[in-house]
Amino acid sequence: xxxxxxxxxxxxxxxxxxxxxxxxxxxxxxxxxxxxxxxxxxxxxxxxxxxxxxxxxxxxxxxxxxxxxxxxxxxxxxxxxxxxxxxxxxxxxxxxxxxxxxxxxxxxxxxxxxxxxxxxxxxxxxxxxxxxxxxxxxxxxxxxxxxxxxxxxxxxxxxxxxxxxxxxxxxxxxxxxxxxxxxxxxxxxxxxxxxxxxxxxxxxxxxxxxxxxxxxxxxxxxxxxxxxxxxxxxxxxxxxxxxxxxxxxxxxxxxxxxxxxxxxxxxxxxxxxxxxxxxxxxxxxxxxxxxxxxxxxxxxxxxxxxxxxxxxxxxxxxxxxxxxxxxxxxxxxxxxxxxxxxxxxxxxxxxxxxxxxxxxxxxxxxxxxxxxxxxxxxxxxxxxxxxxxxxxxxxxxxxxxxxxxxxxxxxxxxxxxxxxxxxxxxxxxxxxxxxxxxxxxxxxxxxxxxxxxxxxxxxxxxxxxxxxxxxxxxxxxxxxxxxxxxxxxxxxxxxxxxxxxxxxxxxxxxxxxxxxxxxxxxxxxxxxxxxxxxxxxxxxxxxxxxxxxxxxxxxxxxxxxxxxxxxxxxxxxxxxxxxxxxxxxxxxxxxxxxxxxxxxxxxxxxxxxxxxxxxxxxxxxxxxxxxxxxxxxxxxxxxxxxxxxxxxxxxxxxxxxxxxxxxxxxxxxxxxxxxxxxxxxxxxxxxxxxxxxxxxxxxxxxxxxxxxxxxxxxxxxxxxxxxxxxxxxxxxxxxxxxxxxxxxxxxxxxxxxxxxxxxxxxxxxxxxxxxxxxxxxxxxxxxxxxxxxxxxxxxxxxxxxxxxxxxxxxxxxxxxxxxxxxxxxxxxxxxxxxxxxxxxxxxxxxxxxxxxxxxxxxxxxxxxxxxxxxxxxxxxxxxxxxxxxxxxxxxxxxxxxxxxxxxxxxxxxxx
Numbered sequence: 001x002x003x004x005x006x007x008x009x010x011x012x013x014x015x016x017x018x019x020x021x022x023x024x025x026x027x028x029x030x031x032x033x034x035x036x037x038x039x040x041x042x043x044x045x046x047x048x049x050x051x052x053x054x055x056x057x058x059x060x061x062x063x064x065x066x067x068x069x070x071x072x073x074x075x076x077x078x079x080x081x082x083x084x085x086x087x088x089x090x091x092x093x094x095x096x097x098x099x100x101x102x103x104x105x106x107x108x109x110x111x112x113x114x115x116x117x118x119x120x121x122x123x124x125x126x127x128x129x130x131x132x133x134x135x136x137x138x139x140x141x142x143x144x145x146x147x148x149x150x151x152x153x154x155x156x157x158x159x160x161x162x163x164x165x166x167x168x169x170x171x172x173x174x175x176x177x178x179x180x181x182x183x184x185x186x187x188x189x190x191x192x193x194x195x196x197x198x199x200x201x202x203x204x205x206x207x208x209x210x211x212x213x214x215x216x217x218x219x220x221x222x223x224x225x226x227x228x229x230x231x232x233x234x235x236x237x238x239x240x241x242x243x244x245x246x247x248x249x250x251x252x253x254x255x256x257x258x259x260x261x262x263x264x265x266x267x268x269x270x271x272x273x274x275x276x277x278x279x280x281x282x283x284x285x286x287x288x289x290x291x292x293x294x295x296x297x298x299x300x301x302x303x304x305x306x307x308x309x310x311x312x313x314x315x316x317x318x319x320x321x322x323x324x325x326x327x328x329x330x331x332x333x334x335x336x337x338x339x340x341x342x343x344x345x346x347x348x349x350x351x352x353x354x355x356x357x358x359x360x361x362x363x364x365x366x367x368x369x370x371x372x373x374x375x376x377x378x379x380x381x382x383x384x385x386x387x388x389x390x391x392x393x394x395x396x397x398x399x400x401x402x403x404x405x406x407x408x409x410x411x412x413x414x415x416x417x418x419x420x421x422x423x424x425x426x427x428x429x430x431x432x433x434x435x436x437x438x439x440x441x442x443x444x445x446x447x448x449x450x451x452x453x454x455x456x457x458x459x460x461x462x463x464x465x466x467x468x469x470x471x472x473x474x475x476x477x478x479x480x481x482x483x484x485x486x487x488x489x490x491x492x493x494x495x496x497x498x499x500x501x502x503x504x505x506x507x508x509x510x511x512x513x514x515x516x517x518x519x520x521x522x523x524x525x526x527x528x529x530x531x532x533x534x535x536x537x538x539x540x541x542x543x544x545x546x547x548x549x550x551x552x553x554x555x556x557x558x559x560x561x562x563x564x565x566x567x568x569x570x571x572x573x574x575x576x577x578x579x580x581x582x583x584x585x586x587x588x589x590x591x592x593x594x595x596x597x598x599x600x601x602x603x604x605x606x607x608x609x610x611x612x613x614x615x616x617x618x619x620x621x622x623x624x625x626x627x628x629x630x631x632x633x634x635x636x637x638x639x640x641x642x643x644x645x646x647x648x649x650x651x652x653x654x655x656x657x658x659x660x661x662x663x664x665x666x667x668x669x670x671x672x673x674x675x676x677x678x679x680x681x682x683x684x685x686x687x688x689x690x691x692x693x694x695x696x697x698x699x700x701x702x703x704x705x706x707x708x709x710x711x712x713x714x715x716x717x718x719x720x721x722x723x724x725x726x727x728x729x730x731x732x733x734x735x736x737x738x739x740x741x742x743x744x745x746x747x748x749x750x751x752x753x754x755x756x757x758x759x760x761x762x763x764x765x766x767x768x769x770x771x772x773x774x775x776x777x778x779x780x781x782x783x784x785x786x787x788x789x790x791x792x793x794x795x796x797x798x799x800x801x802x803x804x805x806x807x808x809x810x811x812x813x814x815x816x817x818x819x820x821x822x823x824x825x826x827x828x829x830x831x832x833x834x835x836x837x838x839x840x841x842x843x844x845x846x847x848x849x850x851x852x853x854x855x856x857x858x859x860x861x862x863x864x865x866x867x868x869x870x871x872x873x874x875x876x877x878x879x880x881x882x883x884x885x886x887x888x889x890x891x892x893x894x895x896x897x898x899x900x901x902x903x904x905x906x907x908x909x910x911x
Contacts (some may be wrong), residue, residue, distance in 0.1 A: 394785020
């Protein structure tokens with residue numbers, strides 16, 4: 001007979017169970033610094049190492065390197081960002097310093113400079129170099145080039161090249177720029193350097209062969225070299241050489257092109273002052289780096305009009321005015337031109353240098369965008385000039401011109417297009433959407449092909465983004481995903497699925513089947529949207545991954561498109577997933593997984609289904625009480641089904657009714673599974689509110705044209721009433737907070753709804769009429785596009801529907817404000833929402849006898865950036881809600897304010 005033994009249970013635990021579980025302590029500001037916030041993971045080429053950046057509230061940040069044959073974790077304090085070398089052995093990162101050290105250096109007026117750490121993951125060797133601003137690995141990963149900080153007032157630096165295997169270093173001085181070739185030839189370690197010097201031959205462009213430890217001067221002279229460029233996966237190289245001419249105020253350049261930089265042949269040269277057919281009155285400019293067509297037969301460069309000494313503006317004998325002339329015909333307002341001044345000074349006109357030495361101009365306007373297509377046969381330029389009214393007021397459309405690089409002929413191929421995507425990987429076709437269908441045009445024949453007519457006309461597919469409720473004359477579409485690698489198909493999204501559209505219009509095929517379960521499928525690309533069309537092209541013959549999101553459930557995960565065309569669901573669970581990366585040379589993936597109650601961790605494996613957690617961040621969370629979040633379904637006042645996030649208080653007691661904080665900003669339920677670390681610099685922090693004993697409600701808001709405030713009320717009021725009906729919250733203790741657009745929503749509901757005891761308005765718009773005509777000062781643009789077709793969705797000019805302007809304006813009913821109190825926050829230098837929106841409402845409310853307090857943070861913008869101001873604002877939010885929603889004693893500033901002298905005394909005492 002087998003003997004069994006009863007488990008031993010300590011008496012203290014039995015007593016605790018009898019009396020009921022003791023609640024865990026809540027998180028206080030003193031605990032916040034313990035929390036880690038993981039960043040996006042990176043993975044080594046063979047997938048055996050993962051790098052995870054970690055940030056903390058106190059800026060004691062670090063990088064964790066996880067992996068290796070022993071599942072090692074290496075912690076590098078203050079490291080980031082991380083770059084793995086192609087050899088898989090080496091990893092590098094810049095190393096910062098603690099907040100205390102930065103503050104000390106700032107106080108002593110000393111420069112704050114990073115160092116670099118290069119680490120061998122195979123043997124643990126570490127190379128550290130101080131005062132390094134950046135670094136790059138060679139193509140083979142065996143060498144590293146470290147850029148030191150330039151001396152004060154200089155633009156050249158020392159560059160230190162390490163032979164990582166040998167541990168030797170070589171220093172190059174007076175380097176203006178440098179770049180590694182990405183080709184495997186010559187040992188995969190060719191470094192080009194532009195050296196600035198003095199005298200008739202002091203400037204040079206040099207080639208360092210790190211594998212052979214040899215240095216060769218490719219060319220030298222008395223003018224600088226700029227814009228070094230390697231042709232992709234090639235030993236072809238180009239640079240620009242300056243030409244000194246005292247008749248001009250600018251510097252012209254000559255293009256130098258080495259077909260094989262390892263050979264001794266002299267480069268091809270293009271001198272605009274001597275070349276036949278070169279446009280008159282322009283120079284080759286340094287602001288555009290040379291680039292090539294895929295076959296290398298065309299080299300592209302940039303030009304700018306010349307600035308002669310004779311044309312220079314003469315200095316006036318009298319002091320001149322600094323007046324600014326703003327004209328109604330300015331498409332870009334004067335303020336926007338000032339913001340974009342540096343960009344304007346660096347813009348260029350695209351030109352093509354063919355293998356037969358002919359030059360073909362492409363760009364005609366410095367303010368328009370030109371693009372070189374991959375084939376080397378065509379280039380494009382957009383033209384917005386025919387549509388000045390549209391570009392002034394947010395209806396952006398454009399014409400597209402194609403330039404034949406063989407004949408130089410220029411022709412308009414597209415007219416009044418809004419959803420323009422550009423060229424395909426073969427450089428022979430352009431793609432766009434008319435808001436319903438997707439099209440391509442063949443540039444050689446001019447033939448236009450509708451790729452989706454067969455499915456949209458019969459109702460089999462709908463590519464309009466119906467969730468985008470901004471008013472528009474051309475329907476919104478989902479962004480085009482990518483071209484296929486061969487250019488024979490365009491990949492696009494509908495609400496749930498990814499489609500393959502044959503470029504000849506022969507078939508439109510749904511690759512995924514997400515509509516059946518309302519699960520959105522989105523292709524996970526290794527290349528960013530700003531990458532070249534070739535880098536973004538998708539090889540459908542190789543496995544591809546999709547990110548999955550349940551549109552109603554908010555579940556997420558991944559699926560794989562196999563080479564045979566089948567889609568295999570790998571993962572779909574109640575968690576959030578992000579940061580998906582794939583190893584370059586191994587079948588390994590990595591990603592982050594998180595929930596509101598589970599800190600983000602990195603999972604690594606052969607595929608998402610088999611991936612295992614390799615990190616365990618924020619273990620201290622288990623010691624504290626933690627709330628939970630759930631989806632709440634409700635219907636708007638106009639019967640639209642909506643959802644809301646509902647965060648529960650930490651240590652929730654179902655026998656109690658709690659105060660409620662409502663936070664709004666359009667749609668928010670996609671954040672269901674986001675982990676929110678407690679933080680007093682993130683002042684609207686749901687976890688902090690939960691720890692303070694509040695329910696937090698974040699309802700989705702949908703809009704109709706001309707109803708930004710009314711639409712907010714239609715959504716938020718029924719969400720609050722639905723929650724009150726559940727018996728969870730006290731209807732007399734409901735507060736509202738929002739920022740920017742959410743600040744407007746908070747101000748509107750404070751004056752149009754009786755549900756809120758108090759409201760906090762952060763950097764919000766309060767007066768529809770005055771704000772419509774104001775500027776977005778940070779970008780220098782007019783508010784009318786934001787007003788009519790952007791977030792405010794007003795659709796028409798104010799005078800066309802003044803009733804709608806008044807019906808949606810918080811200020812119009814300030815005298816009838818129904819919330820018993822309001823706290824307003826503004827940054828005095830806010831360039832997004834004019835801070836006078838806050839002071840205007842404050843002044844009106846003061847006149848109307850309403851209880852309004854305004855916090856003004858000098859020198860701050862649309863969001864507070866100084867840590868002391870971030871902490872201060874959150875503290876005051878908690879004190880405000882604590883008094884008005886929990887009945888806590890009011891802080892003195894709430895009841896009495898604070899005089900200027902009192903504030904000055906506090907600041908003086910803390911100098």
